[in-house]
Amino acid sequence: MAAVVDFRGTVPRTRDDVRGLQPYIRQLVGEPFLFARESYGDELTLHFGQEVELPPFRGRRRTEGTHVLTLRASKWWIKSVPRAALVASDDPGPGLPGVPVTLRDLELNPPITPGERVAWVEVRPFYGVGWPGGIELAFRFSDGSFLELRPRYDPEDAVHDLADWELFTPYKRYIKAGPGVQWEYAPSDQPPADDAPPV
Amino acid sequence: MPRKSDLRQVDAVCRLHRMTPDQERQFRRLIHELKAAGEGGTANDRGDFTWDELDALAAEFVAGE
Numbered sequence: 675m676a677a678v679v680d681f682r683g684t685v686p687r688t689r690d691d692v693r694g695l696q697p698y699i700r701q702l703v704g705e706p707f708l709f710a711r712e713s714y715g716d717e718l719t720l721h722f723g724q725e726v727e728l729p730p731f732r733g734r735r736r737t738e739g740t741h742v743l744t745l746r747a748s749k750w751w752i753k754s755v756p757r758a759a760l761v762a763s764d765d766p767g768p769g770l771p772g773v774p775v776t777l778r779d780l781e782l783n784p785p786i787t788p789g790e791r792v793a794w795v796e797v798r799p800f801y802g803v804g805w806p807g808g809i810e811l812a813f814r815f816s817d818g819s820f821l822e823l824r825p826r827y828d829p830e831d832a833v834h835d836l837a838d839w840e841l842f843t844p845y846k847r848y849i850k851a852g853p854g855v856q857w858e859y860a861p862s863d864q865p866p867a868d869d870a871p872p873v
Numbered sequence: 874m875p876r877k878s879d880l881r882q883v884d885a886v887c888r889l890h891r892m893t894p895d896q897e898r899q900f901r902r903l904i905h906e907l908k909a910a911g912e913g914g915t916a917n918d919r920g921d922f923t924w925d926e927l928d929a930l931a932a933e934f935v936a937g938e
Contacts, residue, residue, distance in 0.1 A: 714905040715879030719898075731903055731937060744898060747875040764874045778909070828877065836880055840894070848894050862894040 682845045685859040692799045692809060695857050698849055699795050699811070699841060701741075707786045707815060708739045712777035718745045718763070720821075722792065723844065740844040745823060746852075748808075748838045753820040754785035761785045790817035799855045800825055806854030808838040825852055879921060886927040890935050900934050 679697040688694060705722040713719050721739030728736040751762040761780065766772035794814040801807040808825025815821075825838040838852030848862040860866070883904070887897040904922060907913060907930070913920025914927075922930065 711902060712905055712909075713898075713901045714883055714908070715876045715901070717875050717880060717901065719902065728899060729938065731934065734906065736899070736903070736906075738899070738902070742898060744901075745875070747877045747880055826875075826877075831877070836877060836884070840898070842895065842898060846895075850894075860894070865891045865893055866888075 681843060681847065683859070684847065684861060685857075687856055687858040689854070689856045690799065692797050692855065692857070695797050695809070695849065695851070695859075698859050699797055701843060702743075702792045702795055702813075702841065704791055705741055706789050706791050707784070708788060710777070710780045710784050710786075711738075712781060713744065715747075716777060717747070718750065718777055718780065719743065720745070720786075742842040744840045744842075746837050746839055747826050748823045749826050750821065750823040752785040752822075753818075755815075755818040756787045757783060757785055759785075786815050786819045786821070787817040790815045790819070792816075797851070801855065802827055805831075808852040808854060809857060811839055811851070882924065883927060886924070886931050889928070890931045892931070892935065896935070896938060900931060903934060904930060 681698070681701050685694065702722060708721040708723065708725055711719045711721060720743045722743070723740030725737050726740055728738060730736060749763050751760060754761050761775065765774050792813055793816045796812045798810040799807065800810045805827050811823040813821040823839055835853055837850050840851070841849040842862055846861060846863045847859055849857060849859055851857045883901055884897070887900060892900060904927070908920045914922030916923045
């Protein structure tokens with residue numbers, strides 16, 4: 675017997691069952707990469723699908739993709755085929771290979787070839803020791819580029835309250851993954867009904 | 874490297890203004906654009922915004938939506 679997962683449905687906050695998340699993240703498969711954009715706090719966002727116009731703010735033209743992946747404070751690395759390089763979220767440490775690069779540089783010289791499509795995507799639970807862990811994310815693109823994201827552990831964090839990543843879709847839904855091994859597929863055009871306590 | 878303290882501060886302002894997740898995402902991008910265009914805040918040398926500055930921007934953004 676076959677099954678249908680409706681991208682316009684919702685899934686309440688769910689712990690540990692990352693398999694249930696897989697169908698919803700797969701809606702990115704086949705979507706073309708558009709561009710990378712920096713967001714406040716040195717957050718990287720990746721835009722896919724079709725470019726859409728947003729209402730202007732103070733006369734500024736604004737656009738974004740129909741599908742937007744926000745990487746929040748997670749660690750990420752990208753094997754970049756167009757740049758023939760590895761691009762990573764964190765500064766290389768002393769004595770390690772690599773040179774610092776700004777997110778602005780990634781906007782101008784994207785690590786994934788624009789127009790290339792998401793070929794494969796996977797989510798995995800990541801259980802931490804002494805901290806709640808989170809949900810890892812991995813992509814392969816049709817140009818051979820590869821993205822992996824892992825929740826970030828900071829020992830000085832008293833609470834783990836930030837999502838690991840979010841995926842916004844054209845169906846007015848979004849995946850909120852983390853903090854911890856939990857996720858939800860919720861309306862993106864309504865204020866949250868309640869805020870879950872930090873993990 | 875992403876700065877958790879900045880992300881938390883903006884998230885808190887967005888919750889205060891009852892933004893939707895779509896609005897929060899767009900607002901985070903918007904305030905970065907303002908900062909990059911030289912219209913940043915006074916919190917530090919990077920042009921980050923203070924809480925009051927974020928609060929005022931959020932009110933302006935929500936009013937215009």
